[in-house]
Amino acid sequence: xxxxxxxxxxxxxxxxxxxxxxxxxxxxxxxxxxxxxxxxxxxxxxxxxxxxxxxxxxxxxxxxxxxxxxxxxxxxxxxxxxxxxxxxxxxxxxxxxxxxxxxxxxxxxxxxxxxxxxxxxxxxxxxxxxxxxxxxxxxxxxxxxxxxxxxxxxxxxxxxxxxxxxxxxxxxxxxxxxxxxxxxxxxxxxxxxxxxxxxxxxxxxxxxxxxxxxxxxxxxxxxxxxxxxxxxxxxxxxxxxxxxxxxxxxxxxxxxxxxxxxxxxxxxxxxxxxxxx
Amino acid sequence: xxxxxxxxxxxxxxxxxxxxxxxxxxxxxxxxxxxxxxxxxxxxxxxxxxxxxxxxxxxxxxxxxxxxxxxxxxxxxxxxxxxxxxxxxxxxxxxxxxxxxxxxxxxxxxxxxxxxxxxxxxxxxxxxxxxxxxxxxxxxxxxxxxxxxxxxxxxxxxxxxxxxxxxxxxxxxxxxxxxxxxxxxxxxxxxxxxxxxxxxxxxxxxxxxxxxxxxxxxxxxxxxxxxxxxxxxxxxxxxxxxxxxxxxxxxxxxxxxxxxxxxxxxxxxxxxxxxxxxxxxxxxxxxxxxxxxxxxxxxxxxxxxxxxxxxxxx
Numbered sequence: 241x242x243x244x245x246x247x248x249x250x251x252x253x254x255x256x257x258x259x260x261x262x263x264x265x266x267x268x269x270x271x272x273x274x275x276x277x278x279x280x281x282x283x284x285x286x287x288x289x290x291x292x293x294x295x296x297x298x299x300x301x302x303x304x305x306x307x308x309x310x311x312x313x314x315x316x317x318x319x320x321x322x323x324x325x326x327x328x329x330x331x332x333x334x335x336x337x338x339x340x341x342x343x344x345x346x347x348x349x350x351x352x353x354x355x356x357x358x359x360x361x362x363x364x365x366x367x368x369x370x371x372x373x374x375x376x377x378x379x380x381x382x383x384x385x386x387x388x389x390x391x392x393x394x395x396x397x398x399x400x401x402x403x404x405x406x407x408x409x410x411x412x413x414x415x416x417x418x419x420x421x422x423x424x425x426x427x428x429x430x431x432x433x434x435x436x437x438x439x440x441x442x443x444x445x446x447x448x449x450x451x452x453x454x455x456x457x458x459x460x461x462x463x464x465x466x467x468x469x470x471x472x473x474x475x476x477x478x479x480x481x482x483x484x485x486x487x488x489x490x491x492x493x494x495x496x497x498x499x500x501x502x503x504x505x506x507x508x509x510x511x512x513x514x515x516x517x
Numbered sequence: 518x519x520x521x522x523x524x525x526x527x528x529x530x531x532x533x534x535x536x537x538x539x540x541x542x543x544x545x546x547x548x549x550x551x552x553x554x555x556x557x558x559x560x561x562x563x564x565x566x567x568x569x570x571x572x573x574x575x576x577x578x579x580x581x582x583x584x585x586x587x588x589x590x591x592x593x594x595x596x597x598x599x600x601x602x603x604x605x606x607x608x609x610x611x612x613x614x615x616x617x618x619x620x621x622x623x624x625x626x627x628x629x630x631x632x633x634x635x636x637x638x639x640x641x642x643x644x645x646x647x648x649x650x651x652x653x654x655x656x657x658x659x660x661x662x663x664x665x666x667x668x669x670x671x672x673x674x675x676x677x678x679x680x681x682x683x684x685x686x687x688x689x690x691x692x693x694x695x696x697x698x699x700x701x702x703x704x705x706x707x708x709x710x711x712x713x714x715x716x717x718x719x720x721x722x723x724x725x726x727x728x729x730x731x732x733x734x735x736x737x738x739x740x741x742x743x744x745x746x747x748x749x750x751x752x753x754x755x756x757x758x759x760x761x762x763x764x765x766x767x768x769x770x771x772x773x774x775x776x777x778x779x780x781x782x783x784x785x786x787x788x789x790x791x792x793x794x795x796x797x798x799x800x801x802x803x804x805x806x807x808x809x810x811x812x813x814x815x816x817x818x819x820x821x822x823x824x825x826x827x828x829x830x831x
Contacts, residue, residue: 369794
């Protein structure tokens with residue numbers, strides 16, 4: 241008798257979940273189908289639920305009316321450099337905070353927390369002035385250099401991960417005379433490939449998705465990233481929404497692909513992060 | 518590395534101990550050096566610089582301008598109605614986002630934990646929208662919310678409701694921004710669902726034996742047990758409100774009638790549109806102080822309502 245009731249509540253639960261998922265995914269479906277509609281159909285009322293005549297040419301227009309590939313190339317360059325900086329620096333700092341006991345460690349850890357809590361808007365003006373005085377506005381350095389100095393959120397995440405590894409391994413290696421760099425290189429790194437990969441993926445997606453950083457520092461058209469580029473579909477006469485949506489869908493594609501490839505690691509880390517800091 | 522020595526005298530041992538201690542410290546600082554440089558050059562220096570700028574009538578990158586004392590702060594706080602309006606908007610929109618957002622994250626997190634078939638795939642599906650580029654999300658919702666040919670109002674119409682003008686109306690434009698923020702709630706949902714998974718089964722089972730119904734169990738056991746996650750959510754919500762700039766910029770450009778001119782966007786305008794770096798810097802410092810105040814309140818009241826299992830380690 242309880243069996244029946246259990247099933248009913250389960251069905252209800254699944255129904256609610258499916259409805260919510262439809263709500264979350266339909267916008268993405270809408271983006272892709274808007275990108276396929278003709279310029280008349282896209283403005284039609286009531287809107288058509290699927291493109292009655294698929295205009296694949298929109299994707300060509302999306303990549304040729306603006307210098308799409310050039311800007312995407314800039315985005316890729318930035319994302320690769322920032323990811324590189326992240327996976328080089330963050331594990332080193334995280335190891336220092338996790339396994340090297342030293343006077344001042346608590347202080348360094350506190351600076352990490354402070355940095356994650358300060359909104360970037362509070363430092364954006366002097367930051368801009370500093371980079372401008374270094375003549376680095378309109379280069380990618382203001383976006384790349386910070387990544388090579390470590391990003392607080394990812395250092396924190398990796399530090400938590402390193403702490404979760406058994407101390408016995410570190411101690412055993414130190415007994416055998418390994419110094420900290422050797423422990424890091426030969427014990428920590430091999431065990432943390434997945435966690436470091438997740439940090440790299442987050443850095444990559446964060447950089448690829450970044451709008452505001454390039455808006456501040458990439459001022460010439462030739463320096464634009466693709467996220468800035470998506471707002472450039474308006475011509476003097478009209479905005480071609482269908483091209484814009486096609487272009488948007490193209491920039492979403494790599495993110496979704498990356499997420500699908502590393503989904504298990506990513507979800508694991510997401511589930512882990514935040515809970516019990 | 519410490520060379521092994523056979524003769525052990527007291528003096529030598531002490532000296533070696535100290536050397537080792539220094540050596541250890543040295544390693545730690547070496548590993549943390551990049552971050553320390555980051556913190557000094559990209560956090561402390563700009564904050565100090567910001568304070569200095571805020572005292573000057575600062576015009577542009579190279580100009581030092583006239584010393585203005587606290588004049589910029591006075592201008593903002595006493596005479597600039599737009600500044601206060603942007604503060605109000607940030608507070609209102611922040612509450613609009615965080616309140617229902619918390620309910621959604623808790624609710625969905627609860628649904629996606631425990632014995633839910635297919636929760637892995639559901640988690641993936643709800644997480645994906647949260648990593649879509651913010652510009653794309655803003656542009657896309659601009660289309661969905663279009664009062665004429667948008668999908669949202671079509672759906673509302675088919676339910677017999679007249680859709681609001683969304684981005685054309687001061688109040689609805691704020692809700693539109695909240696909607697855009699909620700679209701990226703996936704990360705928080707995963708956080709809550711993990712927290713619900715960690716509620717000890719014995720506790721729930723004991724409550725069942727004591728005759729507590731599902732609702733009672735949820736509110737008296739599971740909800741208090743995920744309060745650390747709620748705390749984390751609220752701290753994040755403060756930061757999110759103070760960095761909320763891409764959607765207001767791309768979707769509404771602060772309009773209509775300045776209804777979505779949020780604090781970060783107004784700061785950006787002060788800086789780049791009006792070239793008032795000094796006022797912008799003053800605004801940034803006020804923001805830093807407000808952040809500290811907010812976080813102090815949140816952390817101070819933490820003990821009263823956040824339940825930690827065991828101690829915290831750092």
